[in-house]
Every structure is written in C-alpha cells, then in structure tokens.
Amino acid sequence: MAKKETRGIAVVTGATGAIGQLYAEGLAERGYTLLLSAKSREPLEELSESITRKTGQKVEVSPADLADHNALHDFCARLAADRDISLLANIAGPAVFCPFTTISSGQIDTTIAVNVSAMTHLCRSVVEGFVARGRGTIVNFASMLAFRPWAEFNVHSASKAFAVALSQSLQAQLRHKGILVQVVTPTACARQFWENAGFPFDYLPPDAVMNRDDFVAAVLRALDLKEEWVFPSLDDPVTWTQFEATRIRLVQGMMHNVPASRYR
Ligand SMILES: NC(=O)c1ccc[n+]([C@@H]2O[C@H](COP(=O)([O-])OP(=O)(O)OC[C@H]3O[C@@H](n4cnc5c(N)ncnc54)[C@H](OP(=O)(O)O)[C@@H]3O)[C@@H](O)[C@H]2O)c1
Secondary structure (H helix, E strand, O other), X not given: OOOOOOOOEEEEOOOOOHHHHHHHHHHHHOOOEEEEOOOOHHHHHHHHHHHHHHHOOOEEEOOOOOOOHHHHHHHHHHHHXXXXXXXXXXXXXXXXXXXXXXXOHHHHHHHHHHHHHHHHHHHHXXXXXXXXXXXXXXXXXXXXXXXXXXXXXXHHHHHHHHHHHHHHHHHHHHHHHOEEEEEEOOOEOOHHHHHHHOOOHHHOOHHHEOOHHHHHHHHHHHXXXXXXXXXXXXXXXXXXXXXXXXXXXXXXXXXXXOOOHHHO
C-alpha cells in the first residue's frame, strides 16, 4: 500500500492489546505515523512490522512499564520534546476483578499507577506543545464502569471515573484552544482484558459483548467526527446529555450557603 500523507505522530499506549492493535492500525490508515508503547518489546516490534507492511506508515516502538515511575517519566520527557506529536491515545488500562477485602497492595498500586498517574502525566507531557501549536488530540479510554462501579472491579472502576473527571476538566480548558480531548467508554468487547483481570469472559451475557472489530471501527469513526464523548454501543446519545444535565442540576442544587432544610 502506498504511504499516505502524514498527520503527525500518534502515540498509542496499550498498543499490543486487543483494542490497541486495531486502533493503532486505524490511525496509520488515517495518515498518522505511530509511536507505540506497551510493556513488552517483542509484540510491539511484531505489531510495528505488520502495520508498516499493511499501511506503509512509519512506526516506532517505545516499550515502557507505565507503573514504573522512572520509565513513565523517561517516556513523558520523550513526548514533551517531540513537536511532531499530534495525537495521544491513552489505551493501557489494566483491571483486577477481586473483592476489596482481598485485592493486594501491588494490584492497587499498579491499577492506580497506570490508569490514574500515567494517564495524567502523559496528558501533561503533550498538552503544552498542543497549546503552543493550537492543535492536538488526546483520547482517553475510560469504561462503562466509570459511571456504574462494579463491586469486584472496585479500584479499576474508580480509576476510570478519574479518567472521566480528568478528561472533563481538560475539555473545559482546551476545547477553545483547538484541542480535542475525547473520552471513549468501552463496554465488553475483548476477552483478554477480562481474563487478565480474573473474570471469566464467557460469564458475560453474549448480547452485552460487542464484536471487537465493530467496536474499534465505531471508535475510529467517532475520532473522524471529532466527538468529545464516545459511547460506541449507546444508541440514544440523548441519554448522555440528560445525564450531564442532571449532574449540573446536582451541583447547582448544592451551591447554597445554608444547610438543606432536613438538616436544620
Ligand atoms: N476489552 C474490554 O472489553 C474492555 C472493557 C472496558 C474497558 N476497556 C478498556 O479499554 C482499554 C483497552 O483494553 P484492551 O482490551 O485492549 O486490553 P488488553 O488486551 O488487556 O491490553 C492491555 C494493553 O495494555 C498494556 N499494559 C498493561 N499494563 C501495562 C503497564 N503496566 N505498562 C504499560 N503497558 C501496559 C499491555 O501491554 P503488555 O501486554 O506488554 O503488558 C497491552 O498492550 C483499557 O483501558 C481497558 O480498561 C476494555
């Protein structure tokens, strides 16, 4: 396939995962050159060769354990210094399915390090350059569980709620500076993530599981449309606008200087 005009470098974390692989390939097809990251080098190199073969785009790899403070900060420094980066997709987002009474401190630390800390630092590393250039895209992968925590996905659900709140404040600051901050909320669509978390994928009701190719195609279409909020399986987007309106009413209802009458 002939090499297409470049739209700058797209950085993709979690690039070797079920979603990341297809998403990265879709970005290459859209004209981005790629900087792909995951923990392990070998699958990244295989993916890089496959994407270059299929799309003709240049692909660089940068393996980094995002739960490792030093590795994260080296990676962020690399991103902050590169003026050609035009898109950051924070896809890496591990989960643990386990009661809060038995989740280990290591599992808590890793989930928060990748889903909260790394996402925040990675956004911070690109945002100054995006503002200076007056353009750029950040895509943060959250989850349906951000809106309805699942008890055994306790820390994971909370970390995804963080992704939503962080993205919302970034949207408010950056949308008028030419920068798109997009939030993607996957439901169930790929087995490996669930199995890694410790949840048997086949327990999910089949009609609640989206085909992975359909999911990624929908998410990439939403990127083409420059949507801020992506609910790939939600048919009626009014549900989201009503949810947001309720949230605003809740906050407006709290902005008083006296206790509610039931507490007086
Ligand atoms: N799949 C679903 O059904 C589903 C549902 C809801 C939300 N999501 C969200 O969608 C996103 C993608 O999911 P997925 O299904 O593609 O996941 P996946 O198949 O489990 O892939 C995980 C990816 O993240 C990387 N990763 C994990 N821990 C890392 C770390 N400490 N440092 C650096 N990279 C790390 C993995 O690299 P290595 O293999 O090298 O570790 C791999 O590339 C995640 O944010 C997930 O929370 C997925």
